[in-house]
Amino acid sequence: MKVVVVGSGALGGAVQQVLAEHGYEVLTVGRTSGMFRADLSDRASLDALFAKLGSVDAVANAAGDVFPAPLPQTTDDHWTKSFAAKGMGQINLVRAGLPFIADNGSFTLVSGVLGDEVAPACTVGATVNRLVEGFVQAAASELPRGVRINCVSPTVLTESPAYYDFFPGFTPVPALEVAHAYLRAIANPITGRILKLHKTNA
Numbered sequence: 001m002k003v004v005v006v007g008s009g010a011l012g013g014a015v016q017q018v019l020a021e022h023g024y025e026v027l028t029v030g031r032t033s034g035m036f037r038a039d040l041s042d043r044a045s046l047d048a049l050f051a052k053l054g055s056v057d058a059v060a061n062a063a064g065d066v067f068p069a070p071l072p073q074t075t076d077d078h079w080t081k082s083f084a085a086k087g088m089g090q091i092n093l094v095r096a097g098l099p100f101i102a103d104n105g106s107f108t109l110v111s112g113v114l115g116d117e118v119a120p121a122c123t124v125g126a127t128v129n130r131l132v133e134g135f136v137q138a139a140a141s142e143l144p145r146g147v148r149i150n151c152v153s154p155t156v157l158t159e160s161p162a163y164y165d166f167f168p169g170f171t172p173v174p175a176l177e178v179a180h181a182y183l184r185a186i187a188n189p190i191t192g193r194i195l196k197l198h199k200t201n202a
């Protein structure tokens, strides 16, 4: 099974590791890193990526920046860059990849705990995460040929201490635990699901 993984950072590295450990052939993608170059914000680069890769069994995204700020201080830049990368970028990854994904293949996107929980300066992140989750839940009903789509929603990662101040009182989740949710989305016949690793029961 050939799986494209976009992003090789805190989350993407763990996703690549878990998929490789479970026998998948992992093709890594980034703007400056990975085996292949593409930018989620640049639709033409996504088209060029899939033209180069040809048929694949699954596409998993672990990339897409968000540019947060306290709501009164947000600029057009905060909103447009966040939508372009994590929002429209992931939607375009699916649109560009659809002609190349195998029958019964899958897309796995990423949102985050801010779709459900309030934290300081959370509005940009919350809005983008809900956009992605809304796309996944609706697109699941429209994808042809048995193609599936799911979304993984992590809380702040243990491996990302730089973000801890933005998530006071949130219990971090190890990236490997989140990576197993990607494996669950790819390996099981589920679609339209938001797999949440929020650790917010306390």
Ligand SMILES: NC(=O)c1ccc[n+]([C@@H]2O[C@H](COP(=O)([O-])OP(=O)(O)OC[C@H]3O[C@@H](n4cnc5c(N)ncnc54)[C@H](OP(=O)(O)O)[C@@H]3O)[C@@H](O)[C@H]2O)c1
Pocket: 006, 007, 008, 009, 010, 011, 012, 029, 030, 031, 032, 033, 034, 038, 039, 040, 041, 062, 063, 064, 065, 066, 085, 086, 089, 110, 111, 112, 113, 153, 154, 155, 156, 157, 158, 160, 163
């Ligand atoms: N870290 C957390 O605590 C956390 C929690 C919840 C959700 N998330 C979400 O998980 C995703 C990954 O987060 P992370 O912390 O793993 O990020 P990260 O450590 O900064 O790594 C991001 C990776 O994605 C690639 N990338 C970034 N923007 C890209 C783009 N526009 N097109 C293609 N590749 C791109 C980067 O490589 P290049 O620079 O080479 O492109 C890098 O390999 C993000 O969507 C984030 O919002 C993260």
